Amino acid sequence: MPAAPFTSEELAAIRADFPILTRTVRDGKPLVYLDSGATSQKPRAVLDAERDFYEHHNAAPHRGAHALAEEATEAYEDARADIAGFIGAGAGEVVFTKNATESINLAAYAFSNADHGSPLRIGEGDEVLITEMEHHANLVPWQELCRRTGATLRWIPVTDEGRLDLTDLGSLLTDRTKVLAFTHASNVLGTVNPARELADAARAVGAISVLDACQSVPHLPVDVTDLGVDLLAFSGHKMLGPTGIGVLWGRADLLEQLPPFLTGGSMIETVRMEGSTYAAPPQRFEAGVPMTAQAIGLGAAVRYLQGLGMDRVHAHETALTGQLLAGLADRPWVRVIGPTTTENRGGAVAFDVDGVHAHDVGQILDDSGVEVRVGHHCAWPLHRRLGVTASTRASLAAYNTPGEIDAFLAALDRVPQVFEVAS
Amino acid sequence: MPAAPFTSEELAAIRADFPILTRTVRDGKPLVYLDSGATSQKPRAVLDAERDFYEHHNAAPHRGAHALAEEATEAYEDARADIAGFIGAGAGEVVFTKNATESINLAAYAFSNADHGSPLRIGEGDEVLITEMEHHANLVPWQELCRRTGATLRWIPVTDEGRLDLTDLGSLLTDRTKVLAFTHASNVLGTVNPARELADAARAVGAISVLDACQSVPHLPVDVTDLGVDLLAFSGHKMLGPTGIGVLWGRADLLEQLPPFLTGGSMIETVRMEGSTYAAPPQRFEAGVPMTAQAIGLGAAVRYLQGLGMDRVHAHETALTGQLLAGLADRPWVRVIGPTTTENRGGAVAFDVDGVHAHDVGQILDDSGVEVRVGHHCAWPLHRRLGVTASTRASLAAYNTPGEIDAFLAALDRVPQVFEVAS
Amino acid sequence: MDLYQELIIEHAKRPHRAGLRAPFDAEVHHVNPTCGDEVTLRVDLDGDTIRDVSYDSLGCSISVASASILAEQVTGHTLAEADVVHDAMHAMLTSRGQDAGDEEVIGDGIALAGVARYPARVKCALLGWMAFQDALNQAGARPAAESSTSSSLKEQHV
Amino acid sequence: MDLYQELIIEHAKRPHRAGLRAPFDAEVHHVNPTCGDEVTLRVDLDGDTIRDVSYDSLGCSISVASASILAEQVTGHTLAEADVVHDAMHAMLTSRGQDAGDEEVIGDGIALAGVARYPARVKCALLGWMAFQDALNQAGARPAAESSTSSSLKEQHV
């Protein structure tokens, strides 16, 4: 039996866990938060976990032997274990970063920091393959890697429907390809890509696969073993966790080979003025006093999500996405950018209103208390490919309700009125 | 009139702001927290600022136009302005990082990421000068920079008293030197280095000066203009702020020249698949959704410190350091590692107990509720230079009291008893 | 909502003096990095007088209307007069609602007063004005280091 | 406090079988990266029997005592017997106080039982034992992939 969306009682209970959802904006309008793709709201359990740490156990983890340092280290490592469990990984495979952007940069710098002669080191003649639908975070670091090393950046194109065009994959993914980096779910289109298929194709040519899981880990059950990728990045703040914490997961044997990126305290084995040696993963990649409270907060967030059940979170968001897509389909002056059904699709829904700029659409929605994102959503090349400068995006999370989708659609109907365009 | 230490009433009021200070450890012993050099405790004002943000204004800053995004952007930028003001800088010169370690890595990578031909780019024949008293965070990144570029690492030696030995500065700091990186205050010795003098000497040979201000900004009035350095790094968690936030300050015209380090969303100007251009500082260095709540928390921390008055914080800690050094001087079986007077000295006091390993000293203190740090404190080469494997370190903050110094000394007297060494 | 005055919708739908015309002394291209909005703008000077401002604006109603109002307010005026308008517009837009604007000085620009209360939209309204300042600089109309200009240019990247 | 049993202080002050002796089949050098403690350790094997364990230990009382107890407990014993002692020590030390240790199996090792309640000190107590396992591996005393060994080695860097 497939998992069911949340009932309205369940939803009311969930919403009661998020203090911000009761506030109003713009002169008393109830907040309708449809910008979880940018950052999610936080349940009380996460805020309490952070506060409890600061008020009772705060010390620098892995740096002392006293009672508080012991407690802080244990809380920090317990969080790592819980987060690893959430994605089907071993604790030693989870590296804490400040956000997914740092995670991907850590991966990208590895290919230029590796010693000449290391199989990881890339250079002229080598290729990095990405896609045309990437967020800048999974695009610019690879451009910069190519600039540093002389390697060549190539990309998988996107169809008019907003799916990857895999027709020429055979000529794009070759034995020159050292890295294939792609997004699991697009933050603009909602498209969920065939991660396993692409990871297997990468492995077949000896390329390392890097998955941007920012928009999947918060919204669907994700198991790193099932996905078959080599490295995977996501951010805490998009999955009910605090700001300032991200994760890079890596296959244990690959992490073992990656050179350090940020260097400094607690990632070392020995240090002499003449040179240093480095600790095993994950410590090797966690230089400096870490994001302790934030890791602990993210641990509470994954436990909260596990309590909801990721299959139900997914079912719930899929139902809302269906409702949203149906409402937009009823409005001929709206063009959805990306797949128009919920098949292999997440809850980010970008669209264009004929004759009205996204900034103006967003402003009208905001005036009704409906908070969506406008612009290129850090995916500028994708917008160019689909022929729009900017788009408006509604994006969902577990706490959104069918009533909020209705409120969004009603607010949207004000747009053609204000701007005197056909509707 | 010089600033006075806090009165006991003032101190009681300060301590009441720090919830953790009322807890006990190890079977009911009152907590005596003397490990603020590793990380400080947090006042309620900081925790409240973070929580208020999450409960009322949470959104991704610089990424949306809706009401919450506006509020989040404003709170984030107000925090930047307050933090900049705290060190006498302009807001545009303050870059947020996750910790000082990232700040220093950002600086170090700039010299290898700069285009060949840029005056910043370093290579074979160039030299990077550091000191033998650096924390690993201001040592390993420069080793790695030299490994990447072929430049040579040199260092200023340390005297037996724990001061920089500037005798041969003229032959160490030459026109081959491209960077001089040094600590303002040593996290082990307490030594405060002559920053202005060294910055001027660096400028005279055309080298860029990088100051590790982790142990000065939390403890004394710091003004970047007075110091005359080019770049300066510190961490929020050591100055009453949250974990997961750090700062890199840079002279505006230098920041303008630095190439990006972490790349991704919101640090760009334009992105095409073929290549990207980058935003002006500080955005250029803040890729991805930032440590929003933590920046806001750090803003509250600097306002709290300003409320105390940094001159008084400094006077208070100096008085306690004097009391601590005097107590240790009374115990011939203790050797202080670093200056034995409060002149040009901060409140980190490391020492060695004759015949007893630091781990064992720390354990006895911990058993009395006195929390100090043991080990090499991420300054392994310094420990080797001073002939100890590990040391015990007490380090102070504004909330410490004369009574706590007495408690520390009393606990210390148990050490020779337990280990049956001469006292 | 008071942001979208009828006058703004008018200017956005039928922008005055739109399009790129020759001759010109300088052409600049400015972009708003958060939304991808673009403006290409040309100035044609006759000594101290602005003979023509022509532009191609791809953006929201606020940025298009602002460019249209700019062209209307400065064409045919002297550099000194244009500076007065620019400074008044800049002051109003960045005032967070404190400065209501003076219709005598900024004409239809007054319709943009509501923008000041939406910090994320101020950039949209300033885009054309910053391009204009930049174009004047490139045309050699003033010393490069003049202060009102360089402060505007910085904001371009915020 | 119960961490510093008299027996530990004894072993730490006068470590048994200390010093580096020849002949030996393998020598290893292990470091605890958080405090810089070091141990150099040699094993000398006679077929299946551990003829000698000699070591030079630079560290805290717990790490020195633990090396002393190790040398005492395994010297003259077979590899299989040493494994039993190692596994029992490892289990006790990493049990967070759940496993009180069996004096019959670990001898003076029982004095280290209190360490398990101080997670930051467990590494100190394990340093010598991990070096010992590593030395046995290097001496070719066992297949490299044996599980108890590799799990110990991983912890060396934690």
Ligand SMILES: Cc1ncc(COP(=O)(O)O)c(C=O)c1O
């Ligand atoms: C002098 C000094 N520099 C650098 C650091 C590194 O700071 P963080 O670990 O917060 O990055 C520290 C503290 O650990 C320090 O004391």
Ligand SMILES: Cc1ncc(COP(=O)(O)O)c(C=O)c1O
């Ligand atoms: C698909 C995708 N990748 C990467 C990122 C970058 O995440 P962060 O900004 O948290 O580093 C985001 C969100 O901004 C995203 O949606």
